[in-house]
Amino acid sequence: MRSEGETLVRVAPLAVGDVDRLCALAAEIWHRHYPAIISAAQIEYMLRQRYDPGTVREELQRKDLWWDQLLVDGEITGFASYFLTGNAGEMKLDKLYVHHDHQRKGYGGMLLDRALGIARAYGCDTLTLAVNKNNRNAIAAYRKYGFHIAESVAKDIGSGFVMDDYVMTKSI
Ligand SMILES: CC(C)(COP(=O)(O)OP(=O)(O)OC[C@H]1O[C@@H](n2cnc3c(N)ncnc32)[C@H](O)[C@@H]1OP(=O)(O)O)[C@@H](O)C(=O)NCCC(=O)NCCS
Numbered sequence: 001m002r003s004e005g006e007t008l009v010r011v012a013p014l015a016v017g018d019v020d021r022l023c024a025l026a027a028e029i030w031h032r033h034y035p036a037i038i039s040a041a042q043i044e045y046m047l048r049q050r051y052d053p054g055t056v057r058e059e060l061q062r063k064d065l066w067w068d069q070l071l072v073d074g075e076i077t078g079f080a081s082y083f084l085t086g087n088a089g090e091m092k093l094d095k096l097y098v099h100h101d102h103q104r105k106g107y108g109g110m111l112l113d114r115a116l117g118i119a120r121a122y123g124c125d126t127l128t129l130a131v132n133k134n135n136r137n138a139i140a141a142y143r144k145y146g147f148h149i150a151e152s153v154a155k156d157i158g159s160g161f162v163m164d165d166y167v168m169t170k171s172i
Contacts, residue, residue, distance in 0.1 A: 002106075007073055008071075008073055009070070010070075010071050011068050011071070011110050011111055011113075012069055013068055014056075014060065014068060014069045016060060019053045019060070022051075022067075022076060023051045023052070023056065025078075025079065026051040028099070029097050029098075030043055030046075030051075032100055037132050037134045037135055041161075045157075045158075045161055046161075049157070059081070062083070064084040065081065065082070065084075066083070067079065068115070072107075077098065077099045078098035078102065078108070078111060079097055079111070080093065080095055080096045080097075080111040080112070081094045082095075082115045082118070084122060084124070089123060089126055090125075091119035091122065091126070091127050091128070092128050092129060093115055093128070094129070096138075115127065119172055120172060124172060125171060125172060126169055126170070126171060126172065127147075127172050128168070128170075129142065129147065129167070129169075130153065130163065130166070130167050130168075131166055132163065133164050133165060134164075139166065145170065146170045147168040148168060148169065148170075149167070150168060150169045151166070151167045152167075153165050153166075153167055
């Protein structure tokens with residue numbers, strides 16, 4: 001928890017009742033952030049794939065996957081999700097997002113810290129992620145957090161769409 005003047009900032013597990021608000025926030029961030037990076041059609045496709053409320057609610061049942069929310073004065077302002085990949089000692093940071101009006105205040109770092117804590121508690125020594133090669137601000141943030149580029153991958157995600165990513169990893 002962090003208190004900045006009157007502002008209370010904390011990271012908490014996402015609950016089933018928060019899922020609709022999370023999906024609305026994801027759509028807002030994606031529509032603002034990704035038009036410069038991927039096509040409008042790919043944004044809609046990936047939002048449906050990843051942020052369908054039913055899918056998120058199913059993921060909340062899993063024991064190897066975590067969803068956290070960043071609350072600023074009680075309002076959902078960012079989120080993260082991460083899961084055990086099945087490779088020994090490896091957690092994947094699958095999502096890390098902070099609303100534009102609240103970026104560069106260290107909140108992404110707060111979400112990451114919680115993921116790191118869970119990863120360590122599960123005996124992981126590596127946190128991995130995939131980030132679009134043109135997502136420069138996010139790559140800068142990940143470098144600042146201690147990740148480095150491990151490889152370059154192009155992943156077919158169906159319907160003619162491809163994710164052109166760097167895989168970045170951090171020893172923990
Ligand atoms: C990437 C992201 C999660 C980082 O969260 P954040 O709360 O803004 O980041 P922090 O305050 O913890 O760290 C900020 C660092 O990120 C980088 N960064 C973030 N936004 C940036 C921007 N608009 N321009 C340049 N660098 C930026 C910088 O390295 C910055 O460090 P600095 O402020 O000391 O220069 C957030 O900016 C975000 O949601 N971006 C849009 C969505 C996205 O791309 N998510 C990652 C998908 S893989």
